[in-house]
Amino acid sequence: MKKRVKRVVIVSVLPGEPTDGSGRVCTHLFVRDEKGLFVEGHVLRPAKDKNGNLIRGKLTASPARGRLACDPKRCFYPTTRNGVTTVTHRSDDPRAVNCPKCLASEGYAAITKNSK
Numbered sequence: 001m002k003k004r005v006k007r008v009v010i011v012s013v014l015p016g017e018p019t020d021g022s023g024r025v026c027t028h029l030f031v032r033d034e035k036g037l038f039v040e041g042h043v044l045r046p047a048k049d050k051n052g053n054l055i056r057g058k059l060t061a062s063p064a065r066g067r068l069a070c071d072p073k074r075c076f077y078p079t080t081r082n083g084v085t086t087v088t089h090r091s092d093d094p095r096a097v098n099c100p101k102c103l104a105s106e107g108y109a110a111i112t113k114n115s116k
Contacts, residue, residue: 028076028090029069029097031107036067037075043092066092069108070101 047058076088094111
């Protein structure tokens with residue numbers, strides 16, 4: 001009989017995050033970047049027809065290479081230490097982001113500039 005291993009996944013407050021002391025889950029901004037460190041599996045994009053024209057109101061999901069706005073060298077993969085798994089929450093929607101460093105980044109400014 002296999003011994004059951006207890007795994008704990010922390011999603012409420014990650015070590016060192018958020019830096020603003022709010023106690024909320026820290027959500028980072030995923031910025032598309034061809035030189036980015038990782039590939040996000042499901043990034044929403046506007047759908048296009050076979051002629052390349054945008055289809056109004058329709059989205060499609062596809063992989064995209066990118067990085068975190070606050071730290072281009074940081075990877076998002078879960079890490080496990082002493083039976084505790086920590087995850088890095090991220091979104092490509094700037095409205096979901098609350099990481100102070102991401103909010104102050106050039107990537108965030110560029111995305112929100114186009115949406116105003």
